[in-house]
Amino acid sequence: MNHLNLHAILGVGLLVVCGALISAGWVPHEAVSEQIPQTVRDNPASFRSSYVYYTGWRTPTTGSGGGYSSGK
Amino acid sequence: MLSVERTPEETTWSEGEYIPAEQVWAAFGGKEKAKPGGEPKGVAPHQPNPYGAMAFTRAVVQGGVLFAAALVLAALSAMVTAKQPLVQASWTVDPVLTEQVMLTQEFTLPSSKRRNLRLDVNTTVTSGEGIVHAALLNLDTGDAYLIDDQGNQSYSGTLRDVSAGRYVARLELARPTGNTAITGRAVQLSVIRDPGSPLLVWIPLLFAPTSLLFYFLGRSSFETKRWANSDHAPES
Incomplete structure:
Protein backbone atom coordinates (compact mmCIF):
# COMPACT_ATOMS: atom_id res chain seq x y z
CA MET A 1 0.00 0.00 0.00
CA ASN A 2 2.63 2.42 -1.14
CA HIS A 3 0.15 5.20 -1.92
CA LEU A 4 -1.25 5.30 1.62
CA ASN A 5 2.25 5.11 3.10
CA LEU A 6 3.24 8.09 0.93
CA HIS A 7 0.17 10.00 2.15
CA ALA A 8 1.09 9.25 5.77
CA ILE A 9 4.68 10.41 5.27
CA LEU A 10 3.59 13.61 3.50
CA GLY A 11 0.86 14.32 6.06
CA VAL A 12 3.16 13.91 9.06
CA GLY A 13 5.86 15.92 7.26
CA LEU A 14 3.45 18.78 6.60
CA LEU A 15 2.33 18.78 10.24
CA VAL A 16 5.94 18.93 11.45
CA VAL A 17 7.00 21.66 8.98
CA CYS A 18 3.88 23.79 9.49
CA GLY A 19 4.08 23.31 13.27
CA ALA A 20 7.70 24.43 13.29
CA LEU A 21 6.89 27.50 11.16
CA ILE A 22 3.90 28.37 13.37
CA SER A 23 5.97 28.10 16.55
CA ALA A 24 8.63 30.30 14.95
CA GLY A 25 5.94 32.87 14.06
CA TRP A 26 6.64 32.73 10.34
CA VAL A 27 4.50 34.76 7.93
CA PRO A 28 5.09 35.48 4.23
CA HIS A 29 6.73 38.83 3.48
CA GLU A 30 4.42 40.58 1.03
CA ALA A 31 6.06 43.96 0.69
CA VAL A 32 9.01 45.74 -0.85
CA SER A 33 11.03 48.17 1.24
CA GLU A 34 13.08 51.28 0.75
CA GLN A 35 14.80 53.90 2.90
CA ILE A 36 13.28 57.32 3.50
CA PRO A 37 15.25 60.44 4.43
CA GLN A 38 14.94 62.32 7.72
CA THR A 39 12.79 65.02 6.10
CA VAL A 40 10.13 62.41 5.23
CA ARG A 41 10.34 60.90 8.73
CA ASP A 42 9.56 64.35 10.09
CA ASN A 43 6.65 64.71 7.65
CA PRO A 44 5.32 61.23 6.71
CA ALA A 45 2.57 62.70 4.53
CA SER A 46 5.27 63.84 2.09
CA PHE A 47 6.35 60.23 1.42
CA ARG A 48 6.65 59.39 -2.25
CA SER A 49 7.63 55.86 -3.20
CA SER A 50 10.38 55.26 -5.73
CA TYR A 51 8.48 52.22 -6.98
CA VAL A 52 6.51 53.03 -10.10
CA TYR A 53 3.75 50.55 -9.36
CA TYR A 54 2.98 52.29 -6.12
CA THR A 55 2.42 55.81 -7.33
CA GLY A 56 -0.28 57.10 -9.58
CA TRP A 57 -3.56 55.86 -10.95
CA ARG A 58 -3.70 52.38 -12.32
CA THR A 59 -6.48 51.65 -14.75
CA PRO A 60 -8.62 48.68 -13.71
CA THR A 61 -8.85 47.10 -17.14
CA THR A 62 -5.26 47.22 -18.31
CA GLY A 63 -3.83 45.09 -21.08
CA SER A 64 -0.25 43.90 -21.24
CA GLY A 65 2.50 46.35 -20.44
CA GLY A 66 1.23 47.85 -17.22
CA GLY A 67 -1.32 50.61 -17.44
CA TYR A 68 0.32 53.17 -15.15
CA SER A 69 -0.50 56.55 -16.51
CA SER A 70 0.74 59.13 -14.06
CA GLY A 71 3.35 59.46 -11.39
CA LYS A 72 3.81 62.35 -9.04
CA MET B 1 -10.22 -17.95 -11.48
CA LEU B 2 -12.04 -20.23 -13.91
CA SER B 3 -10.29 -20.89 -17.25
CA VAL B 4 -10.88 -23.10 -20.25
CA GLU B 5 -8.51 -24.61 -22.83
CA ARG B 6 -9.86 -26.28 -25.92
CA THR B 7 -8.30 -28.49 -28.55
CA PRO B 8 -10.17 -30.44 -31.27
CA GLU B 9 -9.92 -33.48 -29.05
CA GLU B 10 -10.73 -32.14 -25.59
CA THR B 11 -11.87 -29.25 -23.44
CA THR B 12 -10.22 -28.59 -20.05
CA TRP B 13 -11.76 -26.42 -17.40
CA SER B 14 -9.52 -25.26 -14.54
CA GLU B 15 -10.26 -23.48 -11.29
CA GLY B 16 -7.40 -21.53 -9.69
CA GLU B 17 -6.86 -19.54 -6.55
CA TYR B 18 -4.09 -16.96 -6.09
CA ILE B 19 -1.63 -17.99 -3.40
CA PRO B 20 1.31 -15.78 -2.41
CA ALA B 21 4.76 -17.20 -3.15
CA GLU B 22 5.66 -17.45 0.56
CA GLN B 23 2.63 -19.65 1.21
CA VAL B 24 3.57 -22.02 -1.61
CA TRP B 25 7.14 -22.12 -0.33
CA ALA B 26 5.96 -22.94 3.20
CA ALA B 27 3.63 -25.70 1.91
CA PHE B 28 6.61 -27.43 0.29
CA GLY B 29 8.65 -27.60 3.47
CA GLY B 30 10.07 -24.11 3.60
CA LYS B 31 13.62 -25.00 2.58
CA GLU B 32 15.98 -22.06 2.94
CA LYS B 33 17.55 -22.57 -0.49
CA ALA B 34 14.17 -22.34 -2.20
CA LYS B 35 12.96 -19.25 -0.33
CA PRO B 36 11.39 -16.74 -2.74
CA GLY B 37 13.07 -13.35 -2.74
CA GLY B 38 12.10 -9.90 -3.91
CA GLU B 39 8.76 -8.46 -4.91
CA PRO B 40 6.46 -10.31 -7.33
CA LYS B 41 6.83 -9.06 -10.89
CA GLY B 42 3.65 -7.82 -12.51
CA VAL B 43 0.11 -8.54 -11.37
CA ALA B 44 -1.57 -11.91 -11.83
CA PRO B 45 -5.04 -12.00 -13.41
CA HIS B 46 -6.65 -13.20 -10.18
CA GLN B 47 -4.30 -11.54 -7.68
CA PRO B 48 -6.38 -9.75 -5.01
CA ASN B 49 -6.10 -5.96 -5.11
CA PRO B 50 -4.34 -4.91 -1.87
CA TYR B 51 -6.49 -1.75 -1.87
CA GLY B 52 -9.56 -3.57 -0.63
CA ALA B 53 -11.93 -2.92 2.26
CA MET B 54 -9.12 -2.96 4.85
CA ALA B 55 -7.15 -0.37 2.90
CA PHE B 56 -10.25 1.80 2.54
CA THR B 57 -10.75 1.67 6.33
CA ARG B 58 -7.10 2.56 6.80
CA ALA B 59 -7.46 5.51 4.40
CA VAL B 60 -10.48 6.83 6.32
CA VAL B 61 -8.79 6.40 9.72
CA GLN B 62 -5.49 7.85 8.48
CA GLY B 63 -7.24 10.89 7.00
CA GLY B 64 -9.25 11.35 10.21
CA VAL B 65 -6.19 11.14 12.45
CA LEU B 66 -4.25 13.62 10.33
CA PHE B 67 -7.27 15.96 10.22
CA ALA B 68 -7.56 15.80 14.03
CA ALA B 69 -3.84 16.53 14.35
CA ALA B 70 -4.24 19.49 11.97
CA LEU B 71 -7.10 20.79 14.14
CA VAL B 72 -4.84 20.57 17.19
CA LEU B 73 -2.19 22.48 15.24
CA ALA B 74 -4.78 25.15 14.37
CA ALA B 75 -5.71 25.47 18.06
CA LEU B 76 -2.05 25.75 19.03
CA SER B 77 -1.53 28.36 16.34
CA ALA B 78 -4.40 30.43 17.77
CA MET B 79 -2.82 30.15 21.23
CA VAL B 80 0.75 31.11 20.32
CA THR B 81 -0.01 34.05 18.03
CA ALA B 82 -0.65 37.38 19.74
CA LYS B 83 -2.91 38.96 17.07
CA GLY B 196 0.20 34.21 12.26
CA SER B 197 -0.23 32.65 8.84
CA PRO B 198 -3.58 31.00 7.96
CA LEU B 199 -1.75 29.18 5.16
CA LEU B 200 0.17 27.07 7.69
CA VAL B 201 -3.10 25.95 9.27
CA TRP B 202 -5.03 25.32 6.06
CA ILE B 203 -2.40 23.25 4.24
CA PRO B 204 -2.43 20.28 6.74
CA LEU B 205 -6.22 20.57 7.17
CA LEU B 206 -6.84 20.31 3.43
CA PHE B 207 -4.21 17.63 2.87
CA ALA B 208 -5.59 15.18 5.49
CA PRO B 209 -8.76 14.09 3.58
CA THR B 210 -6.73 13.41 0.42
CA SER B 211 -5.99 9.96 1.92
CA LEU B 212 -9.10 8.77 0.04
CA LEU B 213 -7.67 10.16 -3.19
CA PHE B 214 -4.41 8.30 -2.54
CA TYR B 215 -6.45 5.13 -1.86
CA PHE B 216 -8.33 5.35 -5.16
CA LEU B 217 -5.13 6.17 -7.04
CA GLY B 218 -3.43 3.10 -5.54
CA ARG B 219 -6.41 0.88 -6.36
CA SER B 220 -6.64 2.17 -9.90
CA SER B 221 -2.88 1.88 -10.42
CA PHE B 222 -2.96 -1.80 -9.37
CA GLU B 223 -5.77 -2.61 -11.81
CA THR B 224 -3.97 -0.75 -14.58
CA LYS B 225 -0.90 -2.93 -13.97
CA ARG B 226 -3.07 -6.05 -14.01
CA TRP B 227 -4.56 -5.19 -17.41
CA ALA B 228 -1.15 -4.20 -18.77
CA ASN B 229 0.01 -7.79 -18.07
CA SER B 230 -3.07 -9.32 -19.67
CA ASP B 231 -3.16 -10.94 -23.11
CA HIS B 232 -6.43 -9.12 -23.62
CA ALA B 233 -5.48 -5.60 -22.53
CA PRO B 234 -8.14 -3.06 -23.52
CA GLU B 235 -7.05 -0.72 -26.29
CA SER B 236 -6.76 2.85 -25.11
Whole structure:
Protein backbone atom coordinates (compact mmCIF):
# COMPACT_ATOMS: atom_id res chain seq x y z
CA MET A 1 0.00 0.00 0.00
CA ASN A 2 2.63 2.42 -1.14
CA HIS A 3 0.15 5.20 -1.92
CA LEU A 4 -1.25 5.30 1.62
CA ASN A 5 2.25 5.11 3.10
CA LEU A 6 3.24 8.09 0.93
CA HIS A 7 0.17 10.00 2.15
CA ALA A 8 1.09 9.25 5.77
CA ILE A 9 4.68 10.41 5.27
CA LEU A 10 3.59 13.61 3.50
CA GLY A 11 0.86 14.32 6.06
CA VAL A 12 3.16 13.91 9.06
CA GLY A 13 5.86 15.92 7.26
CA LEU A 14 3.45 18.78 6.60
CA LEU A 15 2.33 18.78 10.24
CA VAL A 16 5.94 18.93 11.45
CA VAL A 17 7.00 21.66 8.98
CA CYS A 18 3.88 23.79 9.49
CA GLY A 19 4.08 23.31 13.27
CA ALA A 20 7.70 24.43 13.29
CA LEU A 21 6.89 27.50 11.16
CA ILE A 22 3.90 28.37 13.37
CA SER A 23 5.97 28.10 16.55
CA ALA A 24 8.63 30.30 14.95
CA GLY A 25 5.94 32.87 14.06
CA TRP A 26 6.64 32.73 10.34
CA VAL A 27 4.50 34.76 7.93
CA PRO A 28 5.09 35.48 4.23
CA HIS A 29 6.73 38.83 3.48
CA GLU A 30 4.42 40.58 1.03
CA ALA A 31 6.06 43.96 0.69
CA VAL A 32 9.01 45.74 -0.85
CA SER A 33 11.03 48.17 1.24
CA GLU A 34 13.08 51.28 0.75
CA GLN A 35 14.80 53.90 2.90
CA ILE A 36 13.28 57.32 3.50
CA PRO A 37 15.25 60.44 4.43
CA GLN A 38 14.94 62.32 7.72
CA THR A 39 12.79 65.02 6.10
CA VAL A 40 10.13 62.41 5.23
CA ARG A 41 10.34 60.90 8.73
CA ASP A 42 9.56 64.35 10.09
CA ASN A 43 6.65 64.71 7.65
CA PRO A 44 5.32 61.23 6.71
CA ALA A 45 2.57 62.70 4.53
CA SER A 46 5.27 63.84 2.09
CA PHE A 47 6.35 60.23 1.42
CA ARG A 48 6.65 59.39 -2.25
CA SER A 49 7.63 55.86 -3.20
CA SER A 50 10.38 55.26 -5.73
CA TYR A 51 8.48 52.22 -6.98
CA VAL A 52 6.51 53.03 -10.10
CA TYR A 53 3.75 50.55 -9.36
CA TYR A 54 2.98 52.29 -6.12
CA THR A 55 2.42 55.81 -7.33
CA GLY A 56 -0.28 57.10 -9.58
CA TRP A 57 -3.56 55.86 -10.95
CA ARG A 58 -3.70 52.38 -12.32
CA THR A 59 -6.48 51.65 -14.75
CA PRO A 60 -8.62 48.68 -13.71
CA THR A 61 -8.85 47.10 -17.14
CA THR A 62 -5.26 47.22 -18.31
CA GLY A 63 -3.83 45.09 -21.08
CA SER A 64 -0.25 43.90 -21.24
CA GLY A 65 2.50 46.35 -20.44
CA GLY A 66 1.23 47.85 -17.22
CA GLY A 67 -1.32 50.61 -17.44
CA TYR A 68 0.32 53.17 -15.15
CA SER A 69 -0.50 56.55 -16.51
CA SER A 70 0.74 59.13 -14.06
CA GLY A 71 3.35 59.46 -11.39
CA LYS A 72 3.81 62.35 -9.04
CA MET B 1 -10.22 -17.95 -11.48
CA LEU B 2 -12.04 -20.23 -13.91
CA SER B 3 -10.29 -20.89 -17.25
CA VAL B 4 -10.88 -23.10 -20.25
CA GLU B 5 -8.51 -24.61 -22.83
CA ARG B 6 -9.86 -26.28 -25.92
CA THR B 7 -8.30 -28.49 -28.55
CA PRO B 8 -10.17 -30.44 -31.27
CA GLU B 9 -9.92 -33.48 -29.05
CA GLU B 10 -10.73 -32.14 -25.59
CA THR B 11 -11.87 -29.25 -23.44
CA THR B 12 -10.22 -28.59 -20.05
CA TRP B 13 -11.76 -26.42 -17.40
CA SER B 14 -9.52 -25.26 -14.54
CA GLU B 15 -10.26 -23.48 -11.29
CA GLY B 16 -7.40 -21.53 -9.69
CA GLU B 17 -6.86 -19.54 -6.55
CA TYR B 18 -4.09 -16.96 -6.09
CA ILE B 19 -1.63 -17.99 -3.40
CA PRO B 20 1.31 -15.78 -2.41
CA ALA B 21 4.76 -17.20 -3.15
CA GLU B 22 5.66 -17.45 0.56
CA GLN B 23 2.63 -19.65 1.21
CA VAL B 24 3.57 -22.02 -1.61
CA TRP B 25 7.14 -22.12 -0.33
CA ALA B 26 5.96 -22.94 3.20
CA ALA B 27 3.63 -25.70 1.91
CA PHE B 28 6.61 -27.43 0.29
CA GLY B 29 8.65 -27.60 3.47
CA GLY B 30 10.07 -24.11 3.60
CA LYS B 31 13.62 -25.00 2.58
CA GLU B 32 15.98 -22.06 2.94
CA LYS B 33 17.55 -22.57 -0.49
CA ALA B 34 14.17 -22.34 -2.20
CA LYS B 35 12.96 -19.25 -0.33
CA PRO B 36 11.39 -16.74 -2.74
CA GLY B 37 13.07 -13.35 -2.74
CA GLY B 38 12.10 -9.90 -3.91
CA GLU B 39 8.76 -8.46 -4.91
CA PRO B 40 6.46 -10.31 -7.33
CA LYS B 41 6.83 -9.06 -10.89
CA GLY B 42 3.65 -7.82 -12.51
CA VAL B 43 0.11 -8.54 -11.37
CA ALA B 44 -1.57 -11.91 -11.83
CA PRO B 45 -5.04 -12.00 -13.41
CA HIS B 46 -6.65 -13.20 -10.18
CA GLN B 47 -4.30 -11.54 -7.68
CA PRO B 48 -6.38 -9.75 -5.01
CA ASN B 49 -6.10 -5.96 -5.11
CA PRO B 50 -4.34 -4.91 -1.87
CA TYR B 51 -6.49 -1.75 -1.87
CA GLY B 52 -9.56 -3.57 -0.63
CA ALA B 53 -11.93 -2.92 2.26
CA MET B 54 -9.12 -2.96 4.85
CA ALA B 55 -7.15 -0.37 2.90
CA PHE B 56 -10.25 1.80 2.54
CA THR B 57 -10.75 1.67 6.33
CA ARG B 58 -7.10 2.56 6.80
CA ALA B 59 -7.46 5.51 4.40
CA VAL B 60 -10.48 6.83 6.32
CA VAL B 61 -8.79 6.40 9.72
CA GLN B 62 -5.49 7.85 8.48
CA GLY B 63 -7.24 10.89 7.00
CA GLY B 64 -9.25 11.35 10.21
CA VAL B 65 -6.19 11.14 12.45
CA LEU B 66 -4.25 13.62 10.33
CA PHE B 67 -7.27 15.96 10.22
CA ALA B 68 -7.56 15.80 14.03
CA ALA B 69 -3.84 16.53 14.35
CA ALA B 70 -4.24 19.49 11.97
CA LEU B 71 -7.10 20.79 14.14
CA VAL B 72 -4.84 20.57 17.19
CA LEU B 73 -2.19 22.48 15.24
CA ALA B 74 -4.78 25.15 14.37
CA ALA B 75 -5.71 25.47 18.06
CA LEU B 76 -2.05 25.75 19.03
CA SER B 77 -1.53 28.36 16.34
CA ALA B 78 -4.40 30.43 17.77
CA MET B 79 -2.82 30.15 21.23
CA VAL B 80 0.75 31.11 20.32
CA THR B 81 -0.01 34.05 18.03
CA ALA B 82 -0.65 37.38 19.74
CA LYS B 83 -2.91 38.96 17.07
CA GLN B 84 -2.46 42.29 18.85
CA PRO B 85 -4.14 45.29 17.18
CA LEU B 86 -1.64 48.15 17.05
CA VAL B 87 -3.75 50.71 15.24
CA GLN B 88 -7.18 50.96 13.64
CA ALA B 89 -8.39 53.91 11.62
CA SER B 90 -11.02 54.90 9.08
CA TRP B 91 -11.42 57.85 6.75
CA THR B 92 -14.11 59.28 4.51
CA VAL B 93 -13.03 59.70 0.91
CA ASP B 94 -12.92 63.23 -0.42
CA PRO B 95 -15.41 63.48 -3.32
CA VAL B 96 -13.12 65.30 -5.76
CA LEU B 97 -9.44 64.97 -4.81
CA THR B 98 -7.43 62.94 -7.31
CA GLU B 99 -4.88 62.14 -4.65
CA GLN B 100 -5.82 61.82 -1.00
CA VAL B 101 -3.21 61.01 1.63
CA MET B 102 -4.33 59.46 4.93
CA LEU B 103 -2.07 58.97 7.94
CA THR B 104 -2.66 56.96 11.09
CA GLN B 105 -1.57 58.14 14.48
CA GLU B 106 1.92 57.12 15.52
CA PHE B 107 2.19 53.67 17.09
CA THR B 108 5.07 51.63 18.49
CA LEU B 109 6.20 48.14 17.61
CA PRO B 110 8.06 46.84 20.67
CA SER B 111 11.38 45.05 20.27
CA SER B 112 9.84 41.66 21.09
CA LYS B 113 10.72 38.32 19.52
CA ARG B 114 7.73 38.33 17.17
CA ARG B 115 7.81 41.44 15.02
CA ASN B 116 5.54 40.35 12.20
CA LEU B 117 2.76 42.68 11.09
CA ARG B 118 -0.35 42.41 8.97
CA LEU B 119 -2.04 45.39 7.34
CA ASP B 120 -5.72 45.03 6.42
CA VAL B 121 -7.01 47.64 3.97
CA ASN B 122 -10.74 47.79 3.32
CA THR B 123 -12.45 50.31 1.10
CA THR B 124 -15.78 50.88 -0.59
CA VAL B 125 -14.03 52.68 -3.46
CA THR B 126 -14.61 50.61 -6.59
CA SER B 127 -11.92 49.68 -9.09
CA GLY B 128 -13.31 52.18 -11.57
CA GLU B 129 -13.06 55.03 -9.08
CA GLY B 130 -9.59 54.68 -7.63
CA ILE B 131 -7.07 52.51 -5.84
CA VAL B 132 -5.65 52.65 -2.33
CA HIS B 133 -1.92 52.18 -1.85
CA ALA B 134 -0.59 51.37 1.62
CA ALA B 135 2.82 51.92 3.16
CA LEU B 136 4.26 51.53 6.61
CA LEU B 137 6.95 54.03 7.64
CA ASN B 138 9.37 53.43 10.50
CA LEU B 139 10.10 56.88 11.89
CA ASP B 140 13.16 55.66 13.84
CA THR B 141 15.05 53.61 11.24
CA GLY B 142 13.68 55.19 8.03
CA ASP B 143 12.45 51.84 6.67
CA ALA B 144 9.42 52.16 4.40
CA TYR B 145 7.43 49.01 3.59
CA LEU B 146 5.15 49.11 0.56
CA ILE B 147 2.32 46.60 0.66
CA ASP B 148 1.43 44.64 -2.45
CA ASP B 149 -2.28 45.16 -3.16
CA GLN B 150 -2.28 42.12 -5.51
CA GLY B 151 -4.67 43.97 -7.79
CA ASN B 152 -7.48 44.11 -5.22
CA GLN B 153 -9.40 47.05 -3.80
CA SER B 154 -9.48 45.56 -0.30
CA TYR B 155 -6.44 43.54 0.64
CA SER B 156 -4.14 42.30 3.38
CA GLY B 157 -0.37 42.09 3.45
CA THR B 158 2.00 40.56 5.98
CA LEU B 159 5.49 41.79 6.86
CA ARG B 160 8.04 39.44 8.40
CA ASP B 161 10.43 40.48 11.15
CA VAL B 162 10.30 44.24 10.63
CA SER B 163 12.36 46.68 12.72
CA ALA B 164 11.06 47.72 16.11
CA GLY B 165 10.30 51.40 16.62
CA ARG B 166 7.75 54.14 16.03
CA TYR B 167 5.55 53.67 12.97
CA VAL B 168 3.01 55.54 10.89
CA ALA B 169 0.82 53.88 8.29
CA ARG B 170 0.22 55.97 5.20
CA LEU B 171 -2.58 55.35 2.74
CA GLU B 172 -2.87 57.06 -0.58
CA LEU B 173 -6.04 57.02 -2.66
CA ALA B 174 -5.12 57.59 -6.29
CA ARG B 175 -7.90 58.48 -8.72
CA PRO B 176 -7.87 59.13 -12.45
CA THR B 177 -7.82 62.79 -13.38
CA GLY B 178 -11.14 64.08 -14.70
CA ASN B 179 -13.11 61.44 -12.86
CA THR B 180 -16.58 62.35 -11.65
CA ALA B 181 -17.12 63.14 -7.97
CA ILE B 182 -17.80 60.19 -5.67
CA THR B 183 -19.64 60.31 -2.36
CA GLY B 184 -20.15 57.99 0.56
CA ARG B 185 -16.89 56.13 0.09
CA ALA B 186 -14.69 55.12 3.03
CA VAL B 187 -11.29 53.57 3.71
CA GLN B 188 -10.39 51.49 6.76
CA LEU B 189 -7.03 50.24 7.95
CA SER B 190 -5.88 48.02 10.78
CA VAL B 191 -2.38 46.90 11.74
CA ILE B 192 -2.02 43.65 13.67
CA ARG B 193 1.15 42.44 15.38
CA ASP B 194 2.04 38.72 15.23
CA PRO B 195 -0.94 37.74 13.05
CA GLY B 196 0.20 34.21 12.26
CA SER B 197 -0.23 32.65 8.84
CA PRO B 198 -3.58 31.00 7.96
CA LEU B 199 -1.75 29.18 5.16
CA LEU B 200 0.17 27.07 7.69
CA VAL B 201 -3.10 25.95 9.27
CA TRP B 202 -5.03 25.32 6.06
CA ILE B 203 -2.40 23.25 4.24
CA PRO B 204 -2.43 20.28 6.74
CA LEU B 205 -6.22 20.57 7.17
CA LEU B 206 -6.84 20.31 3.43
CA PHE B 207 -4.21 17.63 2.87
CA ALA B 208 -5.59 15.18 5.49
CA PRO B 209 -8.76 14.09 3.58
CA THR B 210 -6.73 13.41 0.42
CA SER B 211 -5.99 9.96 1.92
CA LEU B 212 -9.10 8.77 0.04
CA LEU B 213 -7.67 10.16 -3.19
CA PHE B 214 -4.41 8.30 -2.54
CA TYR B 215 -6.45 5.13 -1.86
CA PHE B 216 -8.33 5.35 -5.16
CA LEU B 217 -5.13 6.17 -7.04
CA GLY B 218 -3.43 3.10 -5.54
CA ARG B 219 -6.41 0.88 -6.36
CA SER B 220 -6.64 2.17 -9.90
CA SER B 221 -2.88 1.88 -10.42
CA PHE B 222 -2.96 -1.80 -9.37
CA GLU B 223 -5.77 -2.61 -11.81
CA THR B 224 -3.97 -0.75 -14.58
CA LYS B 225 -0.90 -2.93 -13.97
CA ARG B 226 -3.07 -6.05 -14.01
CA TRP B 227 -4.56 -5.19 -17.41
CA ALA B 228 -1.15 -4.20 -18.77
CA ASN B 229 0.01 -7.79 -18.07
CA SER B 230 -3.07 -9.32 -19.67
CA ASP B 231 -3.16 -10.94 -23.11
CA HIS B 232 -6.43 -9.12 -23.62
CA ALA B 233 -5.48 -5.60 -22.53
CA PRO B 234 -8.14 -3.06 -23.52
CA GLU B 235 -7.05 -0.72 -26.29
CA SER B 236 -6.76 2.85 -25.11
